[in-house]
Structure formats: structure tokens, C-alpha cells
Amino acid sequence: MTSESSHSAHIQGLAQAAREASRRLATTSSEQRTTVLHRLADQLERRAATLLAANAEDVLAAADAIDASSIQRLKLDAAKLAAMIQGVRSVAALPDPLHRVQLRRELDAGLELTRVACPLGVLCVIFESRPDALIQISALALKSGNAVLLKGGSEASRSNAVLLDAVQDSLREGGLPEAAVQGLPDRAAVAALLQRPDLVDLVIPRGSNALVQSIQAATRIPVLGHAEGICHMVLDQAADTAMAVALVRDAKLQYPSACNAVETVLIHREAVDRLLPALVDDLCPRGVELRGCPACLGLVPDLQAATEADWDTEYGAPILALKVVADLDEALAHIRAHGSGHTEAIVTDNPEAAARFLAEVDAASVFHNASTRFADGFRYGFGAEVGISTGRIHARGPVGLEGLLSYRYLLRGSGQRVEDYSGPSARPFKHLDRPLIP
Amino acid sequence: MTSESSHSAHIQGLAQAAREASRRLATTSSEQRTTVLHRLADQLERRAATLLAANAEDVLAAADAIDASSIQRLKLDAAKLAAMIQGVRSVAALPDPLHRVQLRRELDAGLELTRVACPLGVLCVIFESRPDALIQISALALKSGNAVLLKGGSEASRSNAVLLDAVQDSLREGGLPEAAVQGLPDRAAVAALLQRPDLVDLVIPRGSNALVQSIQAATRIPVLGHAEGICHMVLDQAADTAMAVALVRDAKLQYPSACNAVETVLIHREAVDRLLPALVDDLCPRGVELRGCPACLGLVPDLQAATEADWDTEYGAPILALKVVADLDEALAHIRAHGSGHTEAIVTDNPEAAARFLAEVDAASVFHNASTRFADGFRYGFGAEVGISTGRIHARGPVGLEGLLSYRYLLRGSGQRVEDYSGPSARPFKHLDRPLIP
Numbered sequence: 001m002t003s004e005s006s007h008s009a010h011i012q013g014l015a016q017a018a019r020e021a022s023r024r025l026a027t028t029s030s031e032q033r034t035t036v037l038h039r040l041a042d043q044l045e046r047r048a049a050t051l052l053a054a055n056a057e058d059v060l061a062a063a064d065a066i067d068a069s070s071i072q073r074l075k076l077d078a079a080k081l082a083a084m085i086q087g088v089r090s091v092a093a094l095p096d097p098l099h100r101v102q103l104r105r106e107l108d109a110g111l112e113l114t115r116v117a118c119p120l121g122v123l124c125v126i127f128e129s130r131p132d133a134l135i136q137i138s139a140l141a142l143k144s145g146n147a148v149l150l151k152g153g154s155e156a157s158r159s160n161a162v163l164l165d166a167v168q169d170s171l172r173e174g175g176l177p178e179a180a181v182q183g184l185p186d187r188a189a190v191a192a193l194l195q196r197p198d199l200v201d202l203v204i205p206r207g208s209n210a211l212v213q214s215i216q217a218a219t220r221i222p223v224l225g226h227a228e229g230i231c232h233m234v235l236d237q238a239a240d241t242a243m244a245v246a247l248v249r250d251a252k253l254q255y256p257s258a259c260n261a262v263e264t265v266l267i268h269r270e271a272v273d274r275l276l277p278a279l280v281d282d283l284c285p286r287g288v289e290l291r292g293c294p295a296c297l298g299l300v301p302d303l304q305a306a307t308e309a310d311w312d313t314e315y316g317a318p319i320l321a322l323k324v325v326a327d328l329d330e331a332l333a334h335i336r337a338h339g340s341g342h343t344e345a346i347v348t349d350n351p352e353a354a355a356r357f358l359a360e361v362d363a364a365s366v367f368h369n370a371s372t373r374f375a376d377g378f379r380y381g382f383g384a385e386v387g388i389s390t391g392r393i394h395a396r397g398p399v400g401l402e403g404l405l406s407y408r409y410l411l412r413g414s415g416q417r418v419e420d421y422s423g424p425s426a427r428p429f430k431h432l433d434r435p436l437i438p
Numbered sequence: 439m440t441s442e443s444s445h446s447a448h449i450q451g452l453a454q455a456a457r458e459a460s461r462r463l464a465t466t467s468s469e470q471r472t473t474v475l476h477r478l479a480d481q482l483e484r485r486a487a488t489l490l491a492a493n494a495e496d497v498l499a500a501a502d503a504i505d506a507s508s509i510q511r512l513k514l515d516a517a518k519l520a521a522m523i524q525g526v527r528s529v530a531a532l533p534d535p536l537h538r539v540q541l542r543r544e545l546d547a548g549l550e551l552t553r554v555a556c557p558l559g560v561l562c563v564i565f566e567s568r569p570d571a572l573i574q575i576s577a578l579a580l581k582s583g584n585a586v587l588l589k590g591g592s593e594a595s596r597s598n599a600v601l602l603d604a605v606q607d608s609l610r611e612g613g614l615p616e617a618a619v620q621g622l623p624d625r626a627a628v629a630a631l632l633q634r635p636d637l638v639d640l641v642i643p644r645g646s647n648a649l650v651q652s653i654q655a656a657t658r659i660p661v662l663g664h665a666e667g668i669c670h671m672v673l674d675q676a677a678d679t680a681m682a683v684a685l686v687r688d689a690k691l692q693y694p695s696a697c698n699a700v701e702t703v704l705i706h707r708e709a710v711d712r713l714l715p716a717l718v719d720d721l722c723p724r725g726v727e728l729r730g731c732p733a734c735l736g737l738v739p740d741l742q743a744a745t746e747a748d749w750d751t752e753y754g755a756p757i758l759a760l761k762v763v764a765d766l767d768e769a770l771a772h773i774r775a776h777g778s779g780h781t782e783a784i785v786t787d788n789p790e791a792a793a794r795f796l797a798e799v800d801a802a803s804v805f806h807n808a809s810t811r812f813a814d815g816f817r818y819g820f821g822a823e824v825g826i827s828t829g830r831i832h833a834r835g836p837v838g839l840e841g842l843l844s845y846r847y848l849l850r851g852s853g854q855r856v857e858d859y860s861g862p863s864a865r866p867f868k869h870l871d872r873p874l875i876p
Contacts, residue, residue, distance in 0.1 A: 023774075023798075023800065026798075026800065027797050027798055105818070105819055107812070107818070107819065111812075113818055118800075120831070121800075201830050201831070202830075202831065216658075219658075220654075222831040243853040246855055247853065247855060249855075250856055250857050254855070254860065359465050360464075360465055362464065362556075364847060365847045365848075366846055366847070366849075367849040367851065368849070368851060369850070369852055369854075370549060370849050370850075370853075371856050374549075374851075375847070375849075379859065379867065380545070380551055381543055381867065381869035392558050392640075392844040393660040393831065393832045393844070394832040396845060396846070397845075406831070406834050407834060407835075408800075408802065408803070408835075409803045409804070409813070409835045409836070410796050410803075410804050410805075411803065411804075411805040411806070411808050411812055412805075413805065413806060415684065415685065415807055416807075416809065417684055417687075417692070417811075418692050418693075418811035418812055419692050421817065422692065429819065431819035
């Protein structure tokens with residue numbers, strides 16, 4: 001056996017063990033899964049010193065290789081660890097997503113159809129420097145009865161090893177198979193699994209746009225996520241000045257590298273005299289680099305000029321593109337041409353303009369008089385967030401545990417045959433919906 | 439411009455026109471879409487003679503090229519036409535799937551989140567000889583506000599041209615863009631679109647397993663459907679003999695070429711003496727070819743011997759494989775190894791065996807004491823069926839109009855900023871669910 005085929009056999013073995021474990025998880029009770037999560041929180045508390053020491057080694061080793069913001073993401077401290085542990089207990093406390101009855105229908109006397117939530121099966125999750133992602137993902141996967149194959153950033157390898165060990169010990173203590181959560185050794189393992197729709201049911205890349213794009217391009221397995229967050233804020237003719245400025249500031253500056261931060265502000269021509277100077281006065285002193293269209297430059301000549309590329313750029317930084325539009329039609333057309341279907345917002349006191357914007361914009365989240373930064377699973381009240389999807393199939397927008405579920409139809413009969421419900425003297429169906437008793 | 443690039447520009451133009459039309463459809467009222475469907479039913483009534491004449495030409499031209507069962511599918515008559523028209527009126531009568539509020543949550547005072555159903559966008563549907571599929575698919579797409587690009591079988595080209603014309607005239611009469619439903623000229627057009635996830639949101643192949651497999655292998659766009667229907671029926675130790683025989687007969691013979699017909703029957707060892715002779719006595723005189731495992735042959739020596747390949751074969755014909763299993767564990771393991779995740783059934787009077795089967799089998803439909811042939815959108819009460827999916831992502835099992843929908847999150851605020859809900863003195867969210875007012 002060559003080393004390549006031995007690697008491939010090893011990865012296939014991991015994935016098959018995950019599949020076996022997922023079958024076991026699918027039939028567990030809420031209590032069994034919750035117990036494992038509580039044990040995980042306890043394990044993390046007990047291993048605090050080991051974990052922080054391993055993480056310090058990771059940070060030291062990575063210091064010259066990655067940039068300052070990646071180091072920040074990589075670095076764990078007592079506060080981050082406490083948040084991680086609290087996160088696990090919060091997921092444990094969520095209502096059980098499995099085995100819920102979504103539909104209950106009497107097809108005929110003694111022939112009852114139900115639709116019941118079930119796990120997707122095996123997830124493959126690829127994440128970058130944050131080691132806390134490993135715990136968050138494992139908690140969400142276990143809560144929803146899914147097995148998960150994890151590939152973290154190599155710069156976090158020592159931290160991830162301690163965390164994975166804690167997860168697997170918790171599974172063992174709780175009487176569930178350790179293979180439910182496994183690490184993947186290298187990128188070659190990920191590449192191999194991306195070619196195996198029979199072994200992996202859903203791929204979740206968590207990290208940079210480049211990571212997500214490369215994964216999407218490399219697989220036919222469904223990918224949950226978003227490659228780009230080019231979000232717009234439309235300041236309508238009837239936008240209140242103070243509200244418009246406050247919302248743009250929040251949407252740009254509250255967390256500039258977030259995917260739901262605003263990148264381009266579209267200003268109605270009839271309001272630009274009023275709104276543009278107010279935006280400039282508020283944002284420039286806060287260090288925001290403004291890039292304007294020619295009409296903006298006509299009003300505020302010392303702005304930097306925006307190029308065509310600006311309309312398609314997710315800055316992830318305190319930079320904002322500004323464009324004057326003739327009317328709502330032009331704003332909608334610009335969003336169609338340049339938006340990424342993530343989050344779009346309008347600021348207006350005109351109910352007709354708001355209604356039209358909410359009705360016509362095709363994006364996962366469409367807002368009126370609110371900051372784009374609200375597009376988030378926690379803020380939407382989902383308790384835990386798997387990610388934000390810009391795809392239209394399966395889950396869209398901020399995705400909670402629901403995105404990790406499928407369903408099965410169960411039919412309980414008493415000997416019914418389709419023959420009796422077919423042909424000229426067919427027995428009719430009742431199709432009576434019944435209350436959903438969980 | 440070469441002829442190839444001109445073809446490609448033409449196809450891209452069709453798809454972009456479909457995208458434009460889909461935007462228009464997304465904001466239409468239920469009445470507008472229903473009107474078009476009623477006009478379509480009227481159009482089909484008026485064009486009956488033209489359609490049947492075109493179809494007769496198709497049948498004549500195809501007579502030597504395709505087999506008898508394909509000719510049957512291709513051929514239209516007054517009864518099929520009446521059913522087609524009735525089908526359009528039934529879809530028109532279904533409740534409006536669009537704009538439904540699926541979630542309504544007060545995040546805070548004056549900050550309300552709703553989740554609202556919306557169309558997927560542009561569908562690409564590939565179907566084989568049945569021309570009635572064109573009308574069924576167009577009706578489902580229009581009802582759900584989706585545009586659709588259709589490629590029918592070339593043997594039905596004359597029939598399809600008349601039908602497409604009727605659809606486009608109905609759209610025009612109803613004031614909606616004709617480009618909402620368009621035909622694709624050839625297979626090269628389909629191949630080109632399968633490479634364009636930006637132009638097509640969902641691919642629906644309707645036809646043979648070979649068609650579905652070739653499409654799935656050729657695209658990264660989500661595909662709704664199933665390549666295989668290898669369905670099992672487990673006859674448990676506690677199966678009633680008469681019920682077991684009646685259900686196997688129905689599941690095999692009521693429509694042998696259906697995807698939900700049974701292919702393999704797994705018989706509990708402790709009941710095989712009783713059940714196997716009863717099955718043989720019932721099915722052999724009806725012309726079913728039985729293929730048995732060695733244990734079956736030990737009991738009924740004149741059965742044909744099953745080979746390993748039989749366990750993985752969808753016969754689509756009155757052929758049935760029979761295998762003796764030691765217990766429910768072995769039956770479940772056989773289904774895991776050979777099932778296609780479509781429909782699996784158990785016949786038993788033992789409630790524990792039934793409960794375990796329903797809990798553990800991972801398939802879109804799992805049945806107790808009912809024929810596998812019930813796995814169908816009409817029988818489940820969905821009114822109209824898009825197809826049956828064996829994927830776990832998005833829609834699973836028989837798919838009604840729901841499978842052609844996505845959703846958008848709409849947030850209506852009054853100037854809220856995320857900054858106020860963050861940090862140490864964060865304002866808490868209310869997250870109060872409200873009644874769903876449509």
C-alpha cells in the first residue's frame with residue numbers, strides 16, 4: 001500500500017466511524033446529549049491550566065507567522081474560556097431539536113403520517129485560527145445529534161488537541177461514541193472528504209471569504225455559509241438625518257470586519273445635500289475612509305474617489321463607499337448588481353418606500369430603519385449560530401440548530417394497500433391534520 | 439463570434455431573462471398567479487385539437503426509435519389531456535405558498551423580525567418523454583413564483599412546442615412576463631446552465647435513474663430528486679401472513695416501475711416457513727419472478743438464485759429479491775448497506791419491533807404495516823408533487839410546493855443600533871414570539 005492510499009484509507013476509516021457514531025446519536029435522548037454537554041463544560045473547567053498552557057505555546061509558535069488580528073483570535077484567556085464554557089451550557093439548555101413532530105396527518109382511518117426532525121448525519125467543519133470554534137461547533141453538532149469531522153487551523157493545533165480530548169472524554173463519560181467528534185489530520189484529509197458525498201452530508205467552512213470560496217469550488221457536497229457580505233444601506237429621500245448617521249456609524253464601525261457590516265451607502269439625490277455632510281462630519285473624525293462617486297465629490301471635493309471596484313468590495317475595515325442614486329429604482333438596481341444576498345437595509349420615514357424595499361430586495365435579511373449588524377443568530381433569538389448562509393436552498397440567513405436538521409416521514413398503518421386508493425372506485429384519502437403532540 | 443459562443447450567449451440571454459422574470463413573479467399576488475393558471479387551463483382546452491395532432495406526429499416519428507412504454511408516456515389522448523387540465527386547476531386552487539409569515543418575533547420594542555416565504559428563483563427542469571410533465575412543472579413553478587427553464591425529450595418536441603406556447607400566451611394574457619417559462623433548445627444548453635450556479639438556483643431532473651445520475655454528476659447547483667429507489671420490506675417474526683402477502687403484492691405489483699415499489703423482501707428466520715410459501719403461492723401465479731437467497735432456496739428449491747448484485751438492483755419490473763435474516767438487527771444492517779434512503783417498511787404485529795424500525799431506519803419514508811407505494815406527494819396530501827428527494831438537505835421525501843420555496847428575514851426597526859445591545863451595559867433582547875398573522 002502506498003503512503004497516499006494508506007492516508008486515504010485512514011481518512012475513509014475516520015469518516016465511516018463518524019457515520020456509525022451518527023447513527024447512534026440519531027436515536028439518543030435529549031438527556032443523553034445534554035449530559036455530554038454538561039460534562040464537556042466540566043471538563044473544560046478542569047483543564048483550564050492545561051489548555052491555557054497549550055494555547056500559550058501556540059501563540060508563541062505563531063507569533064512571527066500570522067498577523068496581529070489572527071493572534072487575537074488564536075489567543076485564549078480566562079475570559080474567553082469562561083465564555084466558551086458558558087456557551088456549552090447555553091447550548092445544553094436549548095430545547096431539544098430532535099424527534100420533534102413537524103406534521104401529523106391522518107391519511108385515512110388507521111393510517112397516520114408524521115414528519116419528525118432528525119439529524120443531517122456527518123458534518124465536516126473547517127475553521128481557522130479561533131480554537132473556541134471547535135467547542136462551539138462540537139456543542140451544536142452534539143445537541144443536534146450530528147457527528148462532526150473537524151479541521152482547525154494548524155497554528156492552533158496544541159489548543160485544539162486539548163479541546164478535542166475534552167470533547168471525546170465527555171462523550172466517553174456520557175456513554176456515547178468518541179468517533180462522534182474527530183479531528184482531521186491535514187488539508188489532504190479535507191480535500192479527500194470533499195470528494196465523498198457518500199461520507200459527508202454537509203460542509204461548513206468558518207473563516208475567511210477565501211476559505212469559503214475555495215471549499216465551495218472544490219465540492220458537490222452542500223456547503224453552508226457565505227463567501228461574501230457586501231451589504232448596502234439605502235438612505236432614502238425621507239431618511240431622518242440623525243437616524244441615518246447613527247445607523248451607518250453602527251453598521252460600519254460597531255465591528256468593521258463582520259460580514260454584516262455595511263460596505264456601500266446609497267444616498268437619494270434629493271437628500272444628499274442634507275445627508276452627505278452629516279455623514280462626513282460624523283465618520284471622518286472616527287477614522288472612516290470615505291470613497292465617493294463623482295456626485296459625492298461634487299459636494300465634498302476632498303473625498304477620495306470611488307472606482308468601479310469599490311462597489312464589489314467587502315472592505316472588512318473602516319472604509320465606506322458612497323454613491324448618489326436618482327431614486328429607489330436605481331438603489332434597487334445597484335443592490336441587484338452588486339449585493340451578495342446577505343443583508344440590505346433602508347433608512348426612511350416613508351412607509352411606501354420601506355414597503356417596496358422589504359418586498360423587492362432579494363437577500364437573506366432585509367431591514368428597515370435598523371443596523372445591518374442585527375443579522376445574526378443570537379440577535380434573532382436562535383440561541384446558537386451555525387453560520388450565516390447566502391444560499392437559497394436549505395437554510396438561509398443566520399442559521400440556528402434548525403440548519404443541522406433534516407426530517408423523516410413515518411407512516412403507521414394497519415395493512416393498507418395503495419391499490420385500494422387507486423382507480424375508478426378508489427377509496428378517498430381523509431388528509432386530516434392533527435395537533436402536533438411532541 | 440463563433441457559432442459556439444453565439445449559442446452560449448443565447449442561452450445566457452434566456453437565463454437572464456428568466457432571472458428578470460423571476461424577480462417580477464416574486465412580488466406578484468396570489469390572484470395574479472392563479473389567473474395565469476386558469477388561463478392556461480382554458481388555453482389547453484381551446485388547443486386540444488392542435489395539441490393532439492402535434493402529439494400524433496411525435497408518436498408517428500418516434501415509433502421506431504423508442505420502446506413501447508416510452509411511446510405510452512409520449513402519447514396524449516382526451517383522457518390524459520383532461521387530467522392535465524384538471525391538474526392545472528388543482529394547483530391553482532392550492533393555498534398560496536408565497537409571502538407566508540413563518541416566524542414573527544419582537545426582538546425589542548419597535549424592532550420586529552419576521553421570516554417570510556419567497557420563491558427560490560430560477561429552476562431548470564429536465565424531463566423525458568411525457569409532455570404532460572411540461573404543464574405540471576410550469577403550473578407548480580408559477581404557483582410558487584419561480585421562473586423555469588425547461589428541456590423536454592426531443593421525441594416530444596412538437597407536443598412540447600404547443601404546450602409551451604399555451605403557457606406563454608397565458609402569461610402574456612395575465613400580464614406576467616413570458617420569459618418566466620422558457621424552453622431550452624438542446625442538451626448543450628442544459629450542459630451550459632449546469633455550470634452556472636449564478637443563473638440557476640435548483641435543478642430538477644424528472645426521468646430515468648440514468649438521467650438523474652448524469653445531472654447530479656455534472657453540476658454543483660443543488661439537484662432535487664433521487665437516482666435510485668431500492669426499497670425494502672421487512673417481514674418480521676410477528677408479521678401477519680395475510681397482511682404480509684397483501685402488502686408485498688401491492689408494493690411490487692401495483693406499479694412495478696415506480697421508484698417506491700419494493701425490490702427486496704427480508705424475511706425473519708423464525709417466520710420463513712410460514713411466510714415464504716405464502717408469498718410464492720401468491721406472487722408466482724401473478725408472474726412475479728422471485729430470486730431467493732440460499733436459505734430461501736433450501737425451502738423452495740425451484741426459486742431462481744439471487745446473486746449479490748440483486749441486493750443493489752432496482753428492477754423497475756415484476757422481479758423480487760428475497761432474503762432470510764436472523765433477526766431485526768440483520769435486516770437493519772442489510773437496509774443500511776443496500777437501501778437508497780427512499781422508502782423502507784416493516785410488517786409486524788410486534789409494537790417493539792415496529793418502534794425500533796421507525797426510530798432507527800434512516801430513509802426519507804419509513805413505514806409500519808403499509809405498502810411502500812404510499813410514499814408519494816399526492817397520497818401524503820401535498821396536492822401537487824415536485825418530485826421525491828433522497829437528499830438530506832432542503833426537502834426530503836415526497837416534495838410539494840414547499841420544496842420550491844426559500845425565505846427572507848425582514849426586520850422592521852425604529853433606528854436601533856447593535857452598539858446599544860452590546861458590551862457590559864448591553865440592553866437585553868426580548869425575543870418574544872408573536873402570533874403569525876399572514
